[in-house]
Amino acid sequence: MAEQRKTFHQELDEIRDEIVQLAALVSEFIPRGTELLLANDMRGALSLIEADDEIDALTLRIEEQCYHVLALQQPMASDLRSIVTAVWLTGELERSGDLMVNVAKAARRIYGANLDPRLRGLIERMSEEAARLMKLAIDAYVERNASLGAALDDIDDTLDQLHRDYIEAIFESHADHHLGLQPAVQLALIGRYYERIGDHAVNIGQRVQYMVTGWLPEQTGAARLRARADGEVDEGDTSSP
Amino acid sequence: MSPAASADGGPARQHYTAELEQLALQVEMMGVLVDQNLERMRDVLRGGDASTATQAVAADDRIDAMNVSLMERCYELLRREAPVASDLRLIVSVLRVTPELERIGDLALRVVKLQPDHELLVAVPRAFDVLETMADHAIDRYRDALRAWSALDLDLADRVAAEAPPGVAATQLVEALLAYGGTDGVAVTLRTMVAGQALDRIADHAAVLGARVRYLITGDPDHLAAEVR
Numbered sequence: 001m002a003e004q005r006k007t008f009h010q011e012l013d014e015i016r017d018e019i020v021q022l023a024a025l026v027s028e029f030i031p032r033g034t035e036l037l038l039a040n041d042m043r044g045a046l047s048l049i050e051a052d053d054e055i056d057a058l059t060l061r062i063e064e065q066c067y068h069v070l071a072l073q074q075p076m077a078s079d080l081r082s083i084v085t086a087v088w089l090t091g092e093l094e095r096s097g098d099l100m101v102n103v104a105k106a107a108r109r110i111y112g113a114n115l116d117p118r119l120r121g122l123i124e125r126m127s128e129e130a131a132r133l134m135k136l137a138i139d140a141y142v143e144r145n146a147s148l149g150a151a152l153d154d155i156d157d158t159l160d161q162l163h164r165d166y167i168e169a170i171f172e173s174h175a176d177h178h179l180g181l182q183p184a185v186q187l188a189l190i191g192r193y194y195e196r197i198g199d200h201a202v203n204i205g206q207r208v209q210y211m212v213t214g215w216l217p218e219q220t221g222a223a224r225l226r227a228r229a230d231g232e233v234d235e236g237d238t239s240s241p
Numbered sequence: 242m243s244p245a246a247s248a249d250g251g252p253a254r255q256h257y258t259a260e261l262e263q264l265a266l267q268v269e270m271m272g273v274l275v276d277q278n279l280e281r282m283r284d285v286l287r288g289g290d291a292s293t294a295t296q297a298v299a300a301d302d303r304i305d306a307m308n309v310s311l312m313e314r315c316y317e318l319l320r321r322e323a324p325v326a327s328d329l330r331l332i333v334s335v336l337r338v339t340p341e342l343e344r345i346g347d348l349a350l351r352v353v354k355l356q357p358d359h360e361l362l363v364a365v366p367r368a369f370d371v372l373e374t375m376a377d378h379a380i381d382r383y384r385d386a387l388r389a390w391s392a393l394d395l396d397l398a399d400r401v402a403a404e405a406p407p408g409v410a411a412t413q414l415v416e417a418l419l420a421y422g423g424t425d426g427v428a429v430t431l432r433t434m435v436a437g438q439a440l441d442r443i444a445d446h447a448a449v450l451g452a453r454v455r456y457l458i459t460g461d462p463d464h465l466a467a468e469v470r
Contacts, residue, residue: 067333070333074320075319080320087333087337164427167434171426171427181419185419188419189415192434192438216312217305218305218306218308220305225303
């Protein structure tokens with residue numbers, strides 16, 4: 001039995017290590033995608049698009065490994081939460097990688113477009129912020145730091161504000177005829193991709209909270225529902241979930 | 242080996258089978274609650290009605306509660322029964338599908354919460370038309386995914402999973418917004434893009450649901466791979 005538990009925990013460690021490896025691949029995509037966008041680097045764009053296959057393959061391997069552990073072991077409580085969290089995290093990370101693939105594809109669509117310094121600066125800052133959020137999310141996972149996981153929602157406000165400034169800059173550049181319609185459209189979509197990476201990092205933070213404490217964001221809504229059933233809260237209460 | 246697994250066809254096994262059937266039905270019920278909120282979302286988007294928005298916010302708490310309850314039930318079954326093969330696939334699928342449903346509910350609420358800014362959303366008629374079309378598309382796609390789950394319909398699950406993300410609509414949306422010359426252009430754009438992004442993602446999550454149903458039916462890891470793009 002002791003031998004079996006040891007093997008089981010080794011398997012859990014392997015899953016965690018592979019998640020970290022997946023996160024490293026995805027995190028590396030963020031500055032790389034931004035650089036190729038700003039440098040009009042078409043070879044780099046193709047290379048990043050092709051490199052996504054490695055992320056996809058690793059995602060599947062981790063997920064299948066999680067199912068294997070579920071099938072062959074009988075994990076209890078926190079171990080079970082770790083495995084379910086790993087499955088969730090693969091989805092969040094894999095989709096973050098896809099978003100940088102979208103940036104690379106958009107870079108190809110706007111090849112040769114002349115971006116003014118303000119737009120370039122905002123793209124760089126959004127990229128840095130998205131990468132920082134992803135790093136913090138993975139730090140929270142590795143360190144099993146539920147407080148850091150919970151803080152990511154507030155930390156993400158910086159990226160949201162940058163995105164607002166960025167949209168404003170696109171509008172101004174387009175209105176001043178410095179930026180054509182198609183590049184403006186693609187740039188607006190690119191901004192959205194960075195913002196969504198931030199959202200995925202926040203989701204990872206919430207999943208880490210769940211892994212460590214068993215708390216789910218949905219439990220807040222469930223508690224409100226119980227309170228309403230007990231007559232403590234009016235049905236019209238619209239505090240956000 | 243658990244008693245349920247050893248007593249093939251006995252009362253414990255029958256109870257376990259009934260629990261699995263109930264689990265699948267509960268997911269369907271959660272899916273219906275999400276569906277109702279998607280309909281409220283469409284109403285709020287069209288007309289900006291505040292009372293419907295309030296109902297949607299309250300209904301989302303019920304969706305959250307079901308998600309928590311279903312997850313606890315899955316954990317209990319994993320602990321107690323050590324399921325294998327198709328039983329394990331069902332439980333794992335429930336653990337993967339319910340957060341998708343919950344996320345779709347949250348995205349619907351993101352659109353609903355734009356209700357106080359409804360005037361800004363309708364300021365650019367062409368963009369608003371695109372938003373309405375995106376909402377229709379997202380809801381249709383979601384309903385197909387839910388039907389595939391209920392009927393374990395592989396063909397339908399295949400179609401939902403294979404449908405390409407509606408990137409064209411997002412492009413049309415931004416084009417319409419950039420052509421708008423109003424002084425409130427940035428405010429209009431930010432709100433419209435929030436709504437557009439949420440609707441886009443609802444359709445995307447519906448495709449993931451389709452892929453999950455396909456995997457549940459076939460157990461083929463290649464079908465799992467189809468979800469990963």
